[in-house]
Amino acid sequence: MTPAARVSAAIEILDQVISGDAAERALTTWARGSRFAGSKDRAAVRDHVFGALRCWRSFAWLGGGDSGRAIMLGALRAASIDPATIFTGEGHAPPLLGPDDHAGQPLDAAPLAVRGDMPDWLMDQIVADLGDQAETVCALLRHRAAVHLRVNLSRAPRDHVARLLAEEGIATQPLNNVKTGLQVLENERRVALSTPFLDGLIDLQDSASQQAVARCAITSDMRVLDYCAGGGGKALAMADRGAQVFAHDIEPKRMADIPVRAARAGVNISCLETLALTRNSPFNMVFCDSPCSGSGTWRRAPEAKWRLTPDRLAALNTMQDDVLDQAAGLVAPEGQLIYATCSFLTLENRARIDSFLARTPGWQVVDEMQLLPSAEQDGFYLAVLTRR
Structure with missing residues (x-):
């Protein structure tokens, strides 16, 4: 799949979510009907969809609407990618840009709840709870979380497990805030098939x-x-x-x-x-x-x-x-x-x-x-x- 085709797929899935479908179910339905999509394609489309879910209001603001198309327009603008390079109408790309696709506004003019990608009522609650930390926390929640592993120290020391993972191409680093923890730096999708995981030396845990x-x-x-x-x-x-x-x-x-x-x-x-x-x-x-x-x-x-x-x-x-x-x-x-x-x-x-x-x-x-x-x-x- 081309980058533009992946965006088209994300638009289709996001429209399903807007109509009330759960994101995971919509992704599964799309994957079953798109046998041509390889593992990298499925991962890329999933990243588009979950990125949009994290940043729904800000992407909608940048894209000028609440449709899947507008959300992905906003996502491209947030990433400083010219939508015209994706919305070409060629092959499986989204249709060409029209007058309605230029309705987005700069994010610095948006209300706090839009910039923080929160419902209005919830943003008020978060500000009441966290005060001047509210914007920082909301900004963090707009990005993908790291993958953390818990080492079963009764089975093996943490540094030994890290070396075993490295032998399988999975790079990690120790977590400073807990002695059982490792953060995955490379090849996180290999973890569940790795020997340390299958042998019970590690488990996924934040x-x-x-x-x-x-x-x-x-x-x-x-x-x-x-x-x-x-x-x-x-x-x-x-x-x-x-x-x-x-x-x-x-x-x-x-x-x-x-x-x-x-x-x-x-x-x-x-x-x-x-x-x-x-x-x-x-x-x-x-x-x-x-x-x-x-x-x-x-x-x-x-x-x-x-x-x-x-x-x-x-x-x-x-x-x-x-x-x-x-x-x-x-x-x-x-x-x-x-x-x-x-x-x-x-x-x-x-x-x-x-x-x-x-x-x-x-x-x-x-x-x-x-x-x-x-x-x-x-x-x-x-x-x-x-x-x-």
């Missing part, structure tokens, strides 16, 4: 999540429950620290991959359904990676910020309160309750902790961590609570 687990005082004699385990990334990290780890999720099917992942990593994790929690409690530590907006990870899942509404955020707050209330009863008398989200929104973080403390006497916060999205990590929040 630096922020690694820092959260490192912050927890986990010892080999502890019984730890990952209460909202999902795919089990944090459960695996805690098991590598030597604890006896249990995993639970309100939707058990989300944990389907945990046994395979645990076997590959050489650790044991017991998956518990809800009815089994009480008879297996109490636990020395209950880690609640609560459902949230995922604002700290919007570089990786940019569609989520456009799907979030005030009502959806309020519903998430209710779920977060329920998670804390239910998990607290599973903690041993001198144990720890850990509350975490991959969000930087106060309503999902400290506000939920304050609400819990107000309605649940006898608990106290003994540690707290707030990470904002940066070049080194996603956004993340963690609070450690114990009984007084």
Whole structure:
């Protein structure tokens, strides 16, 4: 595919997203109907689509509209590429530029929410939460996130794993903020097929999540429950620290991959359904990676910020309160309750902790961590609570 044909494909997919289709589903539908597209073509089209999702409002402003065509016009202008070199109408290129294609405006004249690529209501919330850091954080979320790996230190030292990856053409560098972390510099798409990955020496996990687990005082004699385990990334990290780890999720099917992942990593994790929690409690530590907006990870899942509404955020707050209330009863008398989200929104973080403390006497916060999205990590929040 030519560069122009890739832009045409992205326009088609973005129009599907605008009509209500999920981006991943629209990409899959396009790929199945475009057998001529090679792996590099599919990767390039995907990058176009996800770049547009990260920068939807600013690209629309630059492109002069909200159609897939206008969005891609804005993307080209943002990259200082003359749209006339792509919109040629030749072969599979987009049709020639017309009068309506020149309606875009310079970005420096745009409102803050447009420059920050956020819904208006959400930009107001972010400014209230982050103050003068709001623009910096929003600017970071407009770019693709780095790929981070977690090294299973019980299996091999980090520098040894880095050398093994380098032998397979995967360049990495150590993460300075966590001793288990590596950042992939080259050939990230090879990681899942590499020998260190298949042998369970590494797993994909952002630096922020690694820092959260490192912050927890986990010892080999502890019984730890990952209460909202999902795919089990944090459960695996805690098991590598030597604890006896249990995993639970309100939707058990989300944990389907945990046994395979645990076997590959050489650790044991017991998956518990809800009815089994009480008879297996109490636990020395209950880690609640609560459902949230995922604002700290919007570089990786940019569609989520456009799907979030005030009502959806309020519903998430209710779920977060329920998670804390239910998990607290599973903690041993001198144990720890850990509350975490991959969000930087106060309503999902400290506000939920304050609400819990107000309605649940006898608990106290003994540690707290707030990470904002940066070049080194996603956004993340963690609070450690114990009984007084």
